[in-house]
Amino acid sequence: MNELPRGTPEWWNARYLNADAPWDTGIVPPEVVALIESGEPQPGWALDLGCGSGVTSRYLAANGFRVVGVDLALSALSRAAQMAARQGLAAYFCQGDVTDLGFVQMRATLAVDVGCFHAVLPERRPAYVASLAERLLPGALYLLYTFEPFLSEQTGPSGLSPADLSTFAPRFGLRWAQHGFDRERLSAWHLWQRAHV
Numbered sequence: 001m002n003e004l005p006r007g008t009p010e011w012w013n014a015r016y017l018n019a020d021a022p023w024d025t026g027i028v029p030p031e032v033v034a035l036i037e038s039g040e041p042q043p044g045w046a047l048d049l050g051c052g053s054g055v056t057s058r059y060l061a062a063n064g065f066r067v068v069g070v071d072l073a074l075s076a077l078s079r080a081a082q083m084a085a086r087q088g089l090a091a092y093f094c095q096g097d098v099t100d101l102g103f104v105q106m107r108a109t110l111a112v113d114v115g116c117f118h119a120v121l122p123e124r125r126p127a128y129v130a131s132l133a134e135r136l137l138p139g140a141l142y143l144l145y146t147f148e149p150f151l152s153e154q155t156g157p158s159g160l161s162p163a164d165l166s167t168f169a170p171r172f173g174l175r176w177a178q179h180g181f182d183r184e185r186l187s188a189w190h191l192w193q194r195a196h197v
């Protein structure tokens, strides 16, 4: 049982250490693969927000990107870094909060977030969007996977709300959204593009 304060780095870390991380399947999401195989993302730096054990980060690095993976959970990050080093990949991992990416010095052509945004407290989500926007080059693509809005017994209203969606404009334009169903919840993939503003 994870008795630590929910959402803290220690809480996330304990989830990985206690094998309570059902998302950590080792599978690169097909939506990420499809985007890379489309050839649309421009070569350069990529950001993996809430990278966990770095499955997507390593895939991006194996496909020519230099990758920075950011997460709160040290145990996941150290596994990610060990595997990337073993495979000789240009994927680097930092413990940090995705709502304050001030420690990231580069500008990326691509960002991915597979399941982190909806874990960020609603009041910190505008900071996430602003911080990410500053670290993306104009025209950069940003692929986001989230749960759709639902009522959680533990946390109350959860998932990507209409208010969240509105925080992306005008810095991001929505290219497309695909709605689906995952682990008994409605979910969605969104592809955003960093505007020239």
Ligand SMILES: C[S@@+](CC[C@H](N)C(=O)[O-])C[C@H]1O[C@@H](n2cnc3c(N)ncnc32)[C@H](O)[C@@H]1O
Pocket (backbone or CB within 6 Å): 012, 013, 023, 024, 025, 049, 050, 051, 052, 053, 054, 055, 070, 071, 072, 073, 076, 096, 097, 098, 099, 113, 114, 115, 116, 119, 120
């Ligand atoms: C559902 S998991 C997804 C992990 C990974 N993207 C994957 O697909 O395996 C969410 C991840 O976001 C991380 N996380 C949650 N809030 C965060 C925050 N504010 N800053 C950085 N990472 C965060 C957690 O530690 C966790 O690894």
